[in-house]
Amino acid sequence: MSGTAPQASTTAGLALRELVIDIPGRPDGDPLDLAVAPGEVWGVLGPNGAGKTTLLHTLAGLRPPRSGAVRLAGRGLGQWRRKALARRLGVVFQERHDGFPATVLETALIGRHPYLAPWDLETAEDLAIARGALARLGLDGLEERLVSTLSGGERQRLSVATVLAQDPAVWLADEPTNHLDLRHQTAVMGLLAERAAAGCAVFLCLHDINLAARWCDHILLLYPDGSACWGPTGAMLVTEALERLYGQRLVAGQVDGTRVFVPALR
Numbered sequence: 001m002s003g004t005a006p007q008a009s010t011t012a013g014l015a016l017r018e019l020v021i022d023i024p025g026r027p028d029g030d031p032l033d034l035a036v037a038p039g040e041v042w043g044v045l046g047p048n049g050a051g052k053t054t055l056l057h058t059l060a061g062l063r064p065p066r067s068g069a070v071r072l073a074g075r076g077l078g079q080w081r082r083k084a085l086a087r088r089l090g091v092v093f094q095e096r097h098d099g100f101p102a103t104v105l106e107t108a109l110i111g112r113h114p115y116l117a118p119w120d121l122e123t124a125e126d127l128a129i130a131r132g133a134l135a136r137l138g139l140d141g142l143e144e145r146l147v148s149t150l151s152g153g154e155r156q157r158l159s160v161a162t163v164l165a166q167d168p169a170v171w172l173a174d175e176p177t178n179h180l181d182l183r184h185q186t187a188v189m190g191l192l193a194e195r196a197a198a199g200c201a202v203f204l205c206l207h208d209i210n211l212a213a214r215w216c217d218h219i220l221l222l223y224p225d226g227s228a229c230w231g232p233t234g235a236m237l238v239t240e241a242l243e244r245l246y247g248q249r250l251v252a253g254q255v256d257g258t259r260v261f262v263p264a265l266r
């Protein structure tokens, strides 16, 4: 993979203040009170249905919380104009549904829309940024292909490339390694860590404890009953807590300076 990543456009983080997400029919969980600071990579772990996607959509302003607030650079999400918000906050969604036929390059260029006036065409610079983002995700050569013809992993990388072209200060990513082979999982996690090192705040939902252990500096554990705990990765990725989280016995070890967890057979 090659290409030049854009500069982070700003360095403001995200704050969750006494945030209770709204999961229909479920009692209030623990209020979330934490800050995702520039330079940090947060991983959210939890079993199916725990509320990870609901949380991510709440942080993106796509659904209201039951109570509490989400602040971006000190202002509530509702106080931001849509375009200004779109320049600061990017979302890699879990699934994308094709609205209308579009090529790979046209899709990556959507990431530049927050920077265009209503009737403006993309500039040569926008094109270069979109092409650079595609190259970074190993999609150069596929620019004229229809998105509907891409494999699952190629589509996933296109979603990440589109947000890379958007160049937000805050990245929200819902299982960004979905459908990816091991090399591309590594490349995408490396890219997110690189964005954080460039001053972005990164918040992602993951199912892979070992990817979280390797690349996240902070972890939020979301339990199905709404309880939650969070903190630095070393303190959160503890066998007993993870066994309770997933209802699965684990065996832990240390490899290459990182904790690794594998399911116990008995």
Ligand SMILES: Nc1ncnc2c1ncn2[C@@H]1O[C@H](COP(=O)(O)OP(=O)(O)OP(=O)(O)O)[C@@H](O)[C@H]1O
Binding pocket: 023, 024, 046, 047, 048, 049, 050, 051, 052, 053, 054, 055
């Ligand atoms: N509109 C809705 N009406 C009723 N229940 C809903 C609605 N949207 C989500 N839920 C429920 O809320 C819970 C949390 O869903 P969410 O998608 O946030 O979980 P998740 O942790 O991301 O799960 P997964 O790991 O399977 O992706 C689930 O039990 C889901 O069925």
